[in-house]
Amino acid sequence: MxxxxxLLSILTFIVGILNSSFIMAAEEKEKEKTDKTExxxxxxxxxxxxxxxxxxxxxxxxxxxxxxxxxFINARYQKYGFFVEFPHGTSEQQNTxxxxxxxxxxxxxxxxxxxxxMNHRDVEYKMPKLNIVSTRVSHSxxxxxxxxDYESTHVKLIVAGSSGAKGxxxxxxxxxxxxxxxxxxxxTVGIEYRNEDVVNYFYGVGEGEGEFPGSxxxxxxxxxxxxxxxxxxxxxxxxxxxxxxxxxxxxxxGTFLPSGITDSPLVDGNAVIEAAILVKYVF
Amino acid sequence: xxxxxxxxLNSIKRIFVIVTLFMLSMKVxxxxxxxxxxxxxxxxxxxxxxxxxxxxxxxNISWQMSHAGKYCLYSSLQNKKITCWLMTKxxxxxxxxxxxxxxTFTLKSMDDxxxxxxxIANAVLELAWVHKKSRRxxxxxxxx
Numbered sequence: 001m002x003x004x005x006x007l008l009s010i011l012t013f014i015v016g017i018l019n020s021s022f023i024m025a026a027e028e029k030e031k032e033k034t035d036k037t038e039x040x041x042x043x044x045x046x047x048x049x050x051x052x053x054x055x056x057x058x059x060x061x062x063x064x065x066x067x068x069x070x071x072f073i074n075a076r077y078q079k080y081g082f083f084v085e086f087p088h089g090t091s092e093q094q095n096t097x098x099x100x101x102x103x104x105x106x107x108x109x110x111x112x113x114x115x116x117x118m119n120h121r122d123v124e125y126k127m128p129k130l131n132i133v134s135t136r137v138s139h140s141x142x143x144x145x146x147x148x149d150y151e152s153t154h155v156k157l158i159v160a161g162s163s164g165a166k167g168x169x170x171x172x173x174x175x176x177x178x179x180x181x182x183x184x185x186x187x188t189v190g191i192e193y194r195n196e197d198v199v200n201y202f203y204g205v206g207e208g209e210g211e212f213p214g215s216x217x218x219x220x221x222x223x224x225x226x227x228x229x230x231x232x233x234x235x236x237x238x239x240x241x242x243x244x245x246x247x248x249x250x251x252x253x254g255t256f257l258p259s260g261i262t263d264s265p266l267v268d269g270n271a272v273i274e275a276a277i278l279v280k281y282v283f
Numbered sequence: 284x285x286x287x288x289x290x291x292l293n294s295i296k297r298i299f300v301i302v303t304l305f306m307l308s309m310k311v312x313x314x315x316x317x318x319x320x321x322x323x324x325x326x327x328x329x330x331x332x333x334x335x336x337x338x339x340x341x342x343n344i345s346w347q348m349s350h351a352g353k354y355c356l357y358s359s360l361q362n363k364k365i366t367c368w369l370m371t372k373x374x375x376x377x378x379x380x381x382x383x384x385x386x387t388f389t390l391k392s393m394d395d396x397x398x399x400x401x402x403i404a405n406a407v408l409e410l411a412w413v414h415k416k417s418r419r420x421x422x423x424x425x426x427x
Contacts, residue, residue, distance in 0.1 A: 179337070182331055182338060240332075241332045243330060244411045247413055282413050
């Protein structure tokens with residue numbers, strides 16, 4: 001049994017236990033539905049915002065994600081369970097440009113999606129000495145996403161493929177919302193796992209690199225093969241309704257990288273700090 | 284010949300300005316008369332992020348009448364009157380509220396001849412929101 005299958009089985013088992021009591025209740029409610037073909041998550045959502053963003057990352061040769069003015073877009077459309085998502089908002093773990101999937105099961109509090117998505121952003125290292133660009137393209141891979149929705153508490157669990165020969169990604173997120181007057185605050189914690197193949201695809205130097213076959217180094221950097229590891233992320237944020245269409249939003253997020261990444265000669269540090277304030281229009 | 288045309292043009296302009304001013308003054312006058320009694324809420328909406336959330340607002344209530352008298356303010360949030368004014372024809376009042384539905388404010392004239400007062404004006408503080416409550420919120424997807 002592969003690691004991927006094991007993780008998938010464990011995840012399904014855990015959620016199955018959590019979910020068992022709700023499935024019966026949900027089935028009863030489903031019977032009451034007059035339109036049995038309707039999927040409760042069908043619908044459309046779009047918000048577009050503009051704001052100032054700050055990013056401090058330890059990726060030495062990657063200039064992606066500079067601070068400054070930025071556009072934020074969150075878009076989702078679902079019909080008959082099939083969905084398309086364009087997540088470029090303030091949320092954590094939105095590394096995909098576009099994702100498509102199928103929402104195959106909904107219970108009272110849980111939704112299950114099969115989804116094709118990137119689970120790491122593209123990385124483009126611009127090497128100063130040789131003036132070459134080493135691009136690590138992130139690919140869309142199939143995975144299982146489970147979303148839990150309990151009033152002010154939200155859960156997200158993902159097991160999916162990722163870039164790399166046998167790339168594997170798993171992530172778990174817990175978010176809690178609070179209200180103070182008309183201000184809405186949230187705090188989120190997340191743990192993400194990436195196996196050795198993913199780490200080496202994005203942060204390795206030398207062997208197996210398509211652009212530099214047979215080479216053991218890039219731009220004078222020593223060859224490097226990393227290890228699998230866990231990333232930890234904490235995020236706090238707020239939303240304030242200015243009008244029924246406009247929302248003032250902000251967040252701060254810190255991600256701590258595992259040693260498998262931070263030991264890479266392409267990385268100089270162990271944390272990614274991001275923050276933004278913006279106004280967005282909700283359609 | 285040219286100067287005569289200019290004179291005529293200037294006269295037309297003057298007449299146009301006078302007529303416009305007259306019509307504007309009539310409009311203002313008619314507004315003053317027809318808009319009374321007036322009960323105004325600022326703001327007239329309380330906006331929460333999600334439908335179903337409690338909404339917090341400080342509302343300024345102002346009213347204006349054509350005649351001084353005894354007037355009392357009521358709201359749909361409570362049976363008892365909020366406050367009353369004696370021998371006055373305009374007033375302002377500020378109230379902090381936490382609402383979960385629309386609130387109607389009512390100004391009543393408390394003439395001794397009418398037992399429960401006569402409703403003079405109504406104004407509605409509307410509860411509004413950004414995100415409509417759905418069977419499954421978009422929050423989970425948006426938060427992550």
